[in-house]
Amino acid sequence: MVRNPQRSALRRLLPFPPAGRPIRKEQERIPREIKVLIASAFVIAIGFGLVAPVLPQFAQSFDVGVTASSVIVSAFAFTRLIFAPAGGRLIERLGERPVYVVGLLIVALSTAACAFAENYWQLLIFRGLGGIGSTMFTVSALGLIVRLAPAGIRGRISSAYASAFLLGSIGGPILGGLLAGFGLRVPFLVYAGALLIASAVVFFQLKDTRLGDRRTGAAQSVLTVREALKDSAYRASLLSSFANGWSSFGVRLALVPLFATVVLDAGPGIAGISLAFFAGGTALALTVSGRLADTWGRRPMLLIGLAVNGLAMAALGFAGNVPVFLAICVVGGVGAGILNPAQQAVVADVVGSERSGGKVLAVFQMASDTGAIFGPILAGIIIDQLPSGSFALAFVVTGVLTAAAFVLWLGSRETLPARGQAAPPGAA
Structure with a gap:
C-alpha cells in the first residue's frame, strides 16, 4: 500500500488522533495517593479563597491606600515566581513528599502570622513568605502526580485535580465573607488550621508510598x-x-x-x-x-x-x-x-x-x-x-x-x- 505523503503531513497538523493509536477504554482507577492529593488541593483552594476577599481590607486597616493593599496581593505571586527554581532544586535533592509537606507548613505558619500582624510591613513579609511555601507544594504536587499517575489516565487525574481547586476557589470566598463577620483576622486562622490538617493527612497517607525517594539511596535519572x-x-x-x-x-x-x-x-x-x-x-x-x-x-x-x-x-x-x-x-x-x-x-x-x-x-x-x-x-x-x-x-x-x-x-x-x-x- 502506497502512502500519500501529503495526507500524512496533514494528519500531523490537524488535531486528530495519530494513525494507529487506538481509542482507549478507561480501565485504570485513580490511585489512593492521588485521591489524597486531590482532597488536599480542595482544602488548599478553599483556604486560599477564605483570605482572598478580606486581604485587601485587612491591609487597608493599617491606614494604607489602594496601591499598597494591591502590593500585598502581588507579593504572594511575586515570591512564588522567584522561588520556583529553588523549589525545583529542593525536589530533586529531597524528593516530592517532604517538599510538599514542608511547603504546606510554611504557608500555614505564615498565614497564622498574618492574623497577628501589627503593621503593614509585617503583613507584607508574612504574606510573601507564604508565596515561598506555595510554590514548594505546587511544584511538588505536580511532581507527585507525574510519579504516581498511570500514563493512560494522566489527563483524567489532571482534570480531577483542577476540579478540586476550582470548587474550592468558588466556595472559599463565600465562606471567607461569612467568617469576616467575626473579624478580619479569623479567616487567616481558619486557613492556617486547615493547612495543618492537610499537611498531616498527606504526611501519614503517603509516608509508606514507594516513590524511590532520594533518602532511600535509589539511583534515579x-x-x-x-x-x-x-x-x-x-x-x-x-x-x-x-x-x-x-x-x-x-x-x-x-x-x-x-x-x-x-x-x-x-x-x-x-x-x-x-x-x-x-x-x-x-x-x-x-x-x-x-x-x-x-x-x-x-x-x-x-x-x-x-x-x-x-x-x-x-x-x-x-x-x-x-x-x-x-x-x-x-x-x-x-x-x-x-x-x-x-x-x-x-x-x-x-x-x-x-x-x-x-x-x-x-x-x-x-x-x-x-x-x-x-x-x-x-x-x-x-x-x-x-x-x-x-x-x-x-x-x-x-x-x-x-x-x-x-x-x-x-x-x-x-x-x-x-x-x-x-x-x-x-x-x-
Whole structure:
C-alpha cells in the first residue's frame, strides 16, 4: 500500500488522533495517593479563597491606600515566581513528599502570622513568605502526580485535580465573607488550621508510598531543563502555560470585572457574576476534557482549548451588552477547562514516572505565574495610555498571544503513548 505523503503531513497538523493509536477504554482507577492529593488541593483552594476577599481590607486597616493593599496581593505571586527554581532544586535533592509537606507548613505558619500582624510591613513579609511555601507544594504536587499517575489516565487525574481547586476557589470566598463577620483576622486562622490538617493527612497517607525517594539511596535519572527544551511538546507547553496564565489567571481576574463595571456600566454584582460564569464554563469542560485527553490525545485538546479560549478573550472587548458578555465568559471558561488537563498531562508525559524533573516542572509553573503577573500590567498600560476602545485592544492582545501558542502546538508532537508503549523522552 502506497502512502500519500501529503495526507500524512496533514494528519500531523490537524488535531486528530495519530494513525494507529487506538481509542482507549478507561480501565485504570485513580490511585489512593492521588485521591489524597486531590482532597488536599480542595482544602488548599478553599483556604486560599477564605483570605482572598478580606486581604485587601485587612491591609487597608493599617491606614494604607489602594496601591499598597494591591502590593500585598502581588507579593504572594511575586515570591512564588522567584522561588520556583529553588523549589525545583529542593525536589530533586529531597524528593516530592517532604517538599510538599514542608511547603504546606510554611504557608500555614505564615498565614497564622498574618492574623497577628501589627503593621503593614509585617503583613507584607508574612504574606510573601507564604508565596515561598506555595510554590514548594505546587511544584511538588505536580511532581507527585507525574510519579504516581498511570500514563493512560494522566489527563483524567489532571482534570480531577483542577476540579478540586476550582470548587474550592468558588466556595472559599463565600465562606471567607461569612467568617469576616467575626473579624478580619479569623479567616487567616481558619486557613492556617486547615493547612495543618492537610499537611498531616498527606504526611501519614503517603509516608509508606514507594516513590524511590532520594533518602532511600535509589539511583534515579534527572531530566534537566536543557534536555526538556529539546522536546517540541515541552517548548509548546511553556508558551501555552504562559498564555493561559496571562489569560485565565491574569487578565480574567483583573480586566473582566473591570470591563463589566466601566464599559458596560453593569455594577459590581455583574462583575462578580462574570467570574462565576467563567468558572462555571471551566467546571463544565473539566467533566470531559481529561478523559478526552487520555483517549483522543493531548495535542487535539490543547489546540481546541487554545482556539476556544483565545477567540473568546479577543471577543470580550467587543461585547455590547451584559447577556453577550456573560455568554462569552462561559465560552472562555470552557476553553480553559479543555486546555488545562491536557497541558499538565503533556508535561507529565515528557518527564515520565521514572525520572525526577523538579526544575522542569518549576519552569513550567513559572511560565504560568509570569503570564499571570505581567498580563494585567500590560493590559492596564494599554487601557490607561490609549484612547477609547483600548479595552478591546487589551483583550485582542490576549487573544493574539493565545493564537501564537496555538501555532506552536501545530508543529509539536503528540505525547500520549500508544497502548502498552512509553512516550519517547526528548522527542523532537
